[in-house]
Amino acid sequence: MTQNQALIKRIRAALEVDPHVNTHHDEFHIEVEGDVVTLGGAVADIIEKRRALIAISKVDGVREVIDQLRVRMAEPMGQDQCLQHVRDALYEEPVFCDYKIVTVNHKDEQEVARDPANAAGEIIATVEEDNRVVLGGVVRSLSHRRLAEVLAWWVPGSTDVKNDLRVDPPEEDNDGEILDAVELVLEKDPMIDHNDMAVACHHAVVTLSGGIPTGAQKRMAEYDAWYVNGVVEVLNKLIPVDPAGARGE
Numbered sequence: 001m002t003q004n005q006a007l008i009k010r011i012r013a014a015l016e017v018d019p020h021v022n023t024h025h026d027e028f029h030i031e032v033e034g035d036v037v038t039l040g041g042a043v044a045d046i047i048e049k050r051r052a053l054i055a056i057s058k059v060d061g062v063r064e065v066i067d068q069l070r071v072r073m074a075e076p077m078g079q080d081q082c083l084q085h086v087r088d089a090l091y092e093e094p095v096f097c098d099y100k101i102v103t104v105n106h107k108d109e110q111e112v113a114r115d116p117a118n119a120a121g122e123i124i125a126t127v128e129e130d131n132r133v134v135l136g137g138v139v140r141s142l143s144h145r146r147l148a149e150v151l152a153w154w155v156p157g158s159t160d161v162k163n164d165l166r167v168d169p170p171e172e173d174n175d176g177e178i179l180d181a182v183e184l185v186l187e188k189d190p191m192i193d194h195n196d197m198a199v200a201c202h203h204a205v206v207t208l209s210g211g212i213p214t215g216a217q218k219r220m221a222e223y224d225a226w227y228v229n230g231v232v233e234v235l236n237k238l239i240p241v242d243p244a245g246a247r248g249e
Helices: 003-015 046-057 079-094 140-152 176-189 216-227 241-249
Strands: 027-033 036-043 063-070 099-104 110-114 121-127 130-139 162-164 198-204 205-212 235-240
Touching: 003 027, 036 046, 046 063, 046 205, 046 216, 063 162, 079 099, 079 110, 079 121, 079 130, 079 140, 099 130, 099 140, 121 140, 130 140, 130 198, 140 162, 140 176, 140 216, 176 198, 176 216, 216 235
Parallel strands: 036 063, 099 121, 130 162, 205 235
Antiparallel strands: 027 036, 099 110, 121 130, 198 205
16 A cells, blocks of 8 residues: 555545545545645535545644535526626625625626725635636735625535635734634524524634524524634534424434
8 A cells, every 4th residue: 555545545534433524425536645635526515525624634644635625506506697696795795885896707707896986805706617616805804804705605506615815904813803703604694593692712613502593593503603714613502492493403
């Protein structure tokens, strides 16, 4: 067995033991070049994607993981249709009301959705052939950078989000920044009643606690936390108030 084959074997073993990763049903394409691993394929949801990448990053002998893993579309959608949904999500978000919003379609044609005078920032959205959303431009805070990424993830036709947004002026990332972003995302999600929810973050581990109306909302809150870039684990201690909803977990 070569060194690369041995590393791939350890990687597959790490994926096998994670209960959130389904190696029997989902596709994982693993390539190894020295201590750099490229992970491709398609998985069911954001939790499986994040957990798979984190599991591989902890394997002995892995220095870097190149993420080419996709999430299967929640709703079949063409490339330009996906781009339109991303544009609308960014355009309609009040946080970005003073941002310039630009889209570039598959023909490399640029459309300016909004261009305010003295814009506070600029977000340029493109969608690649496999419905991978790419965000570029400049935003004024880490929370805005993370929110833009989550909005792109919420588009049911997106399979991945590459966030190349730059924060100006630069900000130092920490647990407080991650916490701010998670709270902002939960507040923005119209499908969640977050009023009785408490959120904490320590070493990038997010804990959700308190009450939530239904089991379905409990699950959605966990997904929302995982959508936030930088989160390494989510401890979901939310208690559904509706017993019928809790049985739906």
